Amino acid sequence: MRALIVDPGVAGGLRLGEAPDPVPGPGQLLVEVRHTSLNSAELYFAQRGAPGDVIGFDSAGVVVRGAADGSGPAVGSRVVGFGEGGGFGALRALDVADVAVVPDEVDLGEAATLPVAAGTALRALEQAGPLLGRRVLVTGASGGVGGFAVQLAALGGAYVIGVAGSEDGARWVGELGASEVVAGADEVKEPLDVVIDAVGGAQLVSAYGLLAPGGSLQSVGWAAGRDAVLPVGVTLGSSTPKAIVSVYNGGGLTDRQAQLRRLLALVGDGRLRVPVGWRGPWDRIAEAVAALSGRSLRGKAVLDVL
Ligand SMILES: NC(=O)c1ccc[n+]([C@@H]2O[C@H](COP(=O)([O-])OP(=O)(O)OC[C@H]3O[C@@H](n4cnc5c(N)ncnc54)[C@H](OP(=O)(O)O)[C@@H]3O)[C@@H](O)[C@H]2O)c1
Structure with missing residues (x-):
């Protein structure tokens, strides 16, 4: 798959490249990722990961394979989810428990900013x-x-x-x-x-x-x-x-799905605005990283997967 991979040789430590497809476990969905968002912790991991690693927490996209155990959203559902690593890939295996269905009225790119x-x-x-x-x-x-x-x-x-x-x-x-x-x-x-x-x-x-x-x-x-x-x-x-x-909002929490549903409902009915200060195709990752690390970014950066 295409992915933003760790590369110590480029500015910001991330570039578009190729990585192995993820293999979903029994309680995981396979998601075709359309958008991800950049978080400050990812700047840290981009500098310290091994070359070729696919880091990243937030993904929003469409389910292309349901979970083997039958749980979770069906193929074709628009979803957003969280995981520790793998968020910067064009395909992603996500635990059903860490995913929520995105209502029609919520932009999928904006949804990608919510998990972290x-x-x-x-x-x-x-x-x-x-x-x-x-x-x-x-x-x-x-x-x-x-x-x-x-x-x-x-x-x-x-x-x-x-x-x-x-x-x-x-x-x-x-x-x-x-x-x-x-x-x-x-x-x-x-x-x-x-x-x-x-x-x-x-x-x-x-x-x-x-x-x-x-x-x-x-x-x-x-x-x-x-x-x-x-x-x-x-x-x-x-x-x-x-x-x-x-405050800890990382992996292993049991209320992720409920948290995402509440946030999506607030965005969906217009009470919570997604503060997006930068949005662009993911091959412009260096620009997004420079804005975040240089403190010129306001709110969130959304990366659109091409
Ligand atoms: N506990 C958790 O589970 C958890 C989850 C998410 C994030 N975090 C952590 O929370 C922090 C904020 O995350 P974020 O994603 O909101 O980051 P962010 O988008 O970069 O926002 C951080 C803000 O801090 C301000 N700031 C003040 N001094 C700074 C400095 N020396 N360098 C950089 N920024 C400075 C900046 O605003 P001004 O330029 O206006 O001052 C900046 O907008 C990070 O440390 C992140 O690792 C923790």
Whole structure:
């Protein structure tokens, strides 16, 4: 099959090439992939994978062979799914449990952005508890996870403050429905109930310091690639604890399909916008990688499989 394969010799570490077709297991569908999306973790794996590896998490396409055990969507169904690796191939074997049928009203390319980025945002917000009337800070709000987190928190009734590192990014985050946009967590003056932190480093330190008693910082990622050095004693001194909680939306979760269905329903009825900042054919992968790694990408990059 055609695939974006790891190649340490090219800019960005990925290029269009050939790879062996996947062989589905008994509980897996074979999907002809039409779209995938680029996530920041894939930049990491592109630099560290073996030459020829097919990495990638998100795929959307059409079922070309049903699962041998008879479970899951039939041949011809439009589906989106998640897997650990293999997402950048033109064919993909996906566990039935990690796949959801895409409603007709949802664009298949937009659906391809949901498993990792939107799924992680939803999981982090659910871990944080009720949102109605709460003050929620989203760091990395101009990015993939952040763009969904801003919207989902607003849908849940929160007062959402987005952090964006550029004027252009701030405009983008405002258009997604943030009540307020700041250039850094240190600009926030009032206490926060919830932090969805995709950046780590100094943003995590400032945001944790702003948490009200009982609040939580949901640690999604470390896009800044910097240590977070907490001031002495900052974790002490409240009778109502405040927490730093890890967020995991990778392989092995049992609620993936339910999560995808909920997100697809929100997109389908127009309540959740898919924030696509770049879309193009997959042979332009180097361009998409450069935008993501250079922080010029807003929201998600969708790659159309040719
Ligand atoms: N826990 C999980 O299961 C899970 C799932 C998905 C992603 N993640 C992690 O979550 C983080 C965000 O993922 P994403 O896909 O949303 O990434 P993304 O699209 O690149 O967004 C990250 C945002 O962080 C901001 N940022 C601030 N400092 C940065 C720096 N030094 N370098 C790069 N970006 C910086 C950027 O916004 P500005 O330029 O506007 O500041 C950027 O838009 C990543 O670390 C990723 O690995 C974790």
